[in-house]
């Protein structure tokens with residue numbers, strides 16, 4: 001079969017004009033930053049969160065950036081609610097071309113102290129959620145002739161540490177779900193890749209950075225900064241360029257990859273004491 005060669009200018013390669021993007025859990029934090037960058041590249045933005053309060057705050061934040069985002073209260077673990085949201089977006093915004101599975105949670109508890117319900121909830125939000133939302137958007141993507149799915153993985157897709165057993169299990173599973181969606185739907189011109197943020201300064205990691213009673217830096221803050229070749233925590237802005245890349249035609253032959261945006265921490269054994 002003769003392969004059609006499409007030549008695009010750099011501007012066209014990274015353009016999302018005419019696309020509809022759903023970013024889950026994007027009322028603030030990493031999701032909000034990614035959604036804003038996709039909007040800056042031309043996409044129409046839909047997002048969801050878990051409460052009416054969060055939705056109100058999120059809509060105000062997007063308006064403050066000059067973005068008319070479409071927001072929905074939807075628990076990503078609730079399949080009927082997810083299906084209804086995806087159908088509403090198709091009616092109100094457009095059939096979803098780009099899905100960013102960003103919604104997530106963490107529970108930092110020593111594994112032997114974690115109860116099964118806590119473990120299951122983390123797996124449900126961080127792994128079953130991306131499955132349910134991807135499952136809901138893929139038929140529309142197939143009908144449209146293709147799409148982009150970006151799963152927000154983690155360094156814990158590769159490494160473990162104390163107290164994050166459920167989260168690491170979920171994010172490790174999300175890495176493999178990413179590869180499996182890529183394998184199963186690549187033939188439909190759907191590319192599924194992951195973004196693996198390092199340690200990013202958001203509300204989720206705030207407890208790991210808070211100042212100690214004596215005003216000194218949190219030991220974990222010092223540990224991560226020393227373990228990161230870039231010598232700093234990541235910011236949500238550090239993730240926006242990689243997100244645009246994976247959401248755009250520039251990555252049409254990239255599939256099943258996890259793009260780690262971690263300042264080099266996964267490559268670095270650590271400074272000799």
Ligand code: NAP
Nearest residue numbers: 025029030049050051054075076102103104197200202204
């Ligand atoms: P965050 O500030 O805690 O935001 C998490 C978002 O997910 C919130 O908007 C929350 O909605 C939403 N959410 C949680 N459970 C949900 C559910 N059941 N249904 C729908 N929405 C739900 O976290 P973040 O730091 O921005 O992290 C975002 C993603 O990046 C997560 O998947 C996280 O695991 C991942 N990540 C974070 C880091 C980091 O260092 N921060 C590094 C690697 C990966 P509400 O606003 O309604 O609460």
Ligand code: GCO
Nearest residue numbers: 106154155156197198199205
């Ligand atoms: C933790 C942190 C990490 C980050 C992120 C790292 O407690 O170790 O929350 O898990 O959230 O996932 O990539």
